[in-house]
Amino acid sequence: MTPASAPDETQVAHVRGIAAQMETAMNAVLEGKASVVRTAVITLLAGGHLLLEDVPGVGKTLLAKSLGRVVNGSVRRIQFTPDLLPADVLGVNVLDPRTREFEFRAGPVFANVVIADEINRASPKTQSAMLECMAENQASIDGTTYLMPAPFLVVATQNPIDMEGTYSLPEAQRDRFLARVSMGYPDAAAESAMLDHHVDHDPLASLGAVTNPEEVTHAREVVRHIAASQDLRDYVVDLVTATRTDPAVTLGVSPRGGVQLLRAAKALAVLEGRSFVTPDDVQALAVDVLSHRIIARDGDDAGIATEIVRGVLARTPVR
Structure with a gap:
């Protein structure tokens, strides 16, 4: 290739x-x-x-x-x-x-x-x-x-x-x-x-390289x-932008966060056997990839950040 x-x-x-x-x-x-x-x-x-x-x-x-x-x-x-x-x-x-x-x-x-x-x-x-x-x-x-x-x-x-x-x-x-x-x-x-x-043996002992x-x-x-359409890329930008304008957020997702979300979505697409990314790939990984980049006004708490990302997913339309 x-x-x-x-x-x-x-x-x-x-x-x-x-x-x-x-x-x-x-x-x-x-x-x-x-x-x-x-x-x-x-x-x-x-x-x-x-x-x-x-x-x-x-x-x-x-x-x-x-x-x-x-x-x-x-x-x-x-x-x-x-x-x-x-x-x-x-x-x-x-x-x-x-x-x-x-x-x-x-x-x-x-x-x-x-x-x-x-x-x-x-x-x-x-x-x-x-x-x-x-x-x-x-x-x-x-x-x-x-x-x-x-x-x-x-x-x-x-x-x-x-x-x-x-x-x-x-x-x-x-x-x-x-x-x-x-x-x-x-x-x-x-x-x-x-x-x-x-209890009685090392669980890694039988784990070999694949x-x-x-x-x-x-x-x-x-x-x-892996292919990602312009609409898909715009959807990722919409998601990260929404975290920055959320009134509950002090620090939103950086541009690097959007890049890494797309990279992760491409990997998930391959795991699903596809050569292209779908919005479902992005949504499946958004919490894991974005939540630790957010600082909420109510405190730097993982649970609060997770709920903010879920809220952003719920209200951001798919392109």
Whole structure:
């Protein structure tokens, strides 16, 4: 496929098959979380980053690790703590006593899948160290720019901001996440299955790779060129504009939010076996992609932002 050409049915079917294998494998270790797994796969194919927000112990880290496992790429985990420094994330230049020259030792952020565990327990300064990596797929250290490996995906877990020892993520960093989802507690049947399967063995032990970084990179190229009509693009603009003019909103969705909503909708179209985006694709992902970019007048609360996005969807006509 040339960079400017639209994908054909065979290419769409191939990417859809890879995504289906990923979902099946991940659902085997994440009981009752099919919708969250699908959003994670969509985020990967759309070239974005994923923010998982919920209380501890509901499977956020397991989801992140399982995504890294099925991709078969390099996976690094960063446990964010109040004393974590930017150099602990990015890496440092170290003087080699033999050559008397500085040698760069890459930090854990240089991986295909980076698990940023409890990202909002670190100070804002350290959180911001991730910003260039997430935005530009690169890091600048002592005047030298280092590229991230391809593909590059940050899966960050975040505890609710009212829990002890947490900081609110800066708006600029939240805007870099394509989607925010909440794991939620499992239902009774899923929790019973966890007691059967997770107590006496590692649930990831039997999870194997179903794809590789090269295939993911190609799949992203296919997703990028899925067709979106002018009316569909105008509909996305109408949605994000409506969040900015809503009287209940202090900060509405940025232009980047509209771009990422369209990218996510293209990935969902491929998962549905189509080479074109429909308004249903946009509507299905609007809450996950837009709500964390909104700050309501009544407070920076996920539930309030979610209701605002739903209200915008309800009153914005489809073109």
